[in-house]
Amino acid sequence: MPLVSMRQLLDEAAKGGYGVGAFNVNDMEQIQAIMMAAKETKSPVIVQASRGARQFAEDLYLFRLIQAAAELNPEIPIAMHQDHGNSFETCKSAIELGYTSVMMDGSLQADGKTPSSFEENVEVTRKVVDYAHERGVTVEGEIGVLGGVEDGHGAGGSGLDHITDPDQAVEFAERTGVDALAIAIGTSHGAYKFTKKPDGSVLKMDVLIAIHKRLPNTHLVMHGSSSVPKDLQDIVNKYGGNLKETWGVPVEEIQLGIRNGVRKVNVDTDNRLAITGAIRKVLWETPEKFDPRDYMKPAREAMKKVVAQRMVEFGQAGHGGDYAPIDIKEIAKGYANGTLTTQPLVAAK
Ligand code: G3H
Ligand code: 13P
Ligand code: ZN
Numbered sequence: 451m452p453l454v455s456m457r458q459l460l461d462e463a464a465k466g467g468y469g470v471g472a473f474n475v476n477d478m479e480q481i482q483a484i485m486m487a488a489k490e491t492k493s494p495v496i497v498q499a500s501r502g503a504r505q506f507a508e509d510l511y512l513f514r515l516i517q518a519a520a521e522l523n524p525e526i527p528i529a530m531h532q533d534h535g536n537s538f539e540t541c542k543s544a545i546e547l548g549y550t551s552v553m554m555d556g557s558l559q560a561d562g563k564t565p566s567s568f569e570e571n572v573e574v575t576r577k578v579v580d581y582a583h584e585r586g587v588t589v590e591g592e593i594g595v596l597g598g599v600e601d602g603h604g605a606g607g608s609g610l611d612h613i614t615d616p617d618q619a620v621e622f623a624e625r626t627g628v629d630a631l632a633i634a635i636g637t638s639h640g641a642y643k644f645t646k647k648p649d650g651s652v653l654k655m656d657v658l659i660a661i662h663k664r665l666p667n668t669h670l671v672m673h674g675s676s677s678v679p680k681d682l683q684d685i686v687n688k689y690g691g692n693l694k695e696t697w698g699v700p701v702e703e704i705q706l707g708i709r710n711g712v713r714k715v716n717v718d719t720d721n722r723l724a725i726t727g728a729i730r731k732v733l734w735e736t737p738e739k740f741d742p743r744d745y746m747k748p749a750r751e752a753m754k755k756v757v758a759q760r761m762v763e764f765g766q767a768g769h770g771g772d773y774a775p776i777d778i779k780e781i782a783k784g785y786a787n788g789t790l791t792t793q794p795l796v797a798a799k
Pocket of ligand 3 (some may be wrong): 638
């Protein structure tokens with residue numbers, strides 16, 4: 451199966467009332483882990499690469515690996531997505547490579563650190579939407595800013611610093627025509643999201659629900675959605691790691707989000723923890739080993755287990771065979787003739 455438009459994946463998820471995990475990749479083993487999990491659970495899937503990942507793996511290596519994944523797993527719908535694009539040029543280069551979806555994260559300026567103004571965000575996102583839709587490519591925008599910093603990307607601070615304003619979310623969706631909207635509800639990237647199990651004072655599910663009520667047909671995206679499970683933290687620490695006590699986003703809160711318009715759920719940190727724990731264990735218990743396959747195989751298996759579990763929890767499991775892919779050129783025609791609308795349904799306050 452060729453790579454599929456993310457818009458198609460999310461529209462199908464909305465029809466079925468489930469969420470789709472978007473898992474970050476940097477290398478072959480992570481791509482394989484996701485495909486093994488998707489195959490086992492019969493799930494459609496979003497694979498995403500950050501700017502850092504594209505640089506680390508080199509664009510062409512990473513993209514060819516994704517193409518191999520699609521060729522080897524023709525029964526699985528896969529969307530390939532640019533995570534946190536920082537500029538029009540970043541998104542354009544992903545589209546030129548063949549990505550079927552891009553995130554224009556205009557919530558920050560191109561330095562990936564400084565929060566941008568609302569007007570700057572609208573302007574750059576609209577420019578990406580025009581370019582991408584002409585080519586049948588999906589666009590995710592972001593309004594509000596997440597907490598924390600990952601690989602130099604992020605405004606820093608707590609997740610509560612720039613929570614999305616529902617009125618701005620409506621205006622942003624109307625003026626940009628994005629296919630999916632990432633909102634800030636108190637989560638951060640990385641392992642250190644919350645200092646205790648989050649409640650409504652730090653994880654603003656009420657804001658998410660308010661935005662969904664105003665934008666009932668807009669696909670919402672939850673970033674920073676790793677759950678940072680204690681058992682994964684414990685494995686890392688048992689075998690020589692040094693993680694401080696921390697909490698992520700409980701799966702039941704993500705499921706509440708999915709019941710309220712969340713269609714894309716971004717997960718990276720949980721997989722990083724699973725991989726690191728598995729590698730540490732092998733090297734700790736058998737220090738004489740030095741063949742990378744001896745630790746990369748269990749690492750890949752550990753990530754596969756986490757991804758498969760999330761696929762079941764998000765509800766995408768079992769939906770991989772529900773639909774045939776629509777050619778990206780047909781998707782482009784749909785945007786052009788208005789059958790694939792990008793004007794959100796806006797409910798009165
Ligand atoms: O956006 C955050 C993802 O976890 C990607 O992180 O920029 O370190 O690759 P990264
Ligand atoms: P986590 O750090 O919670 O896994 O978030 C990943 C993410 O949002 C990628 O864009
Ligand atoms: Zn993110």
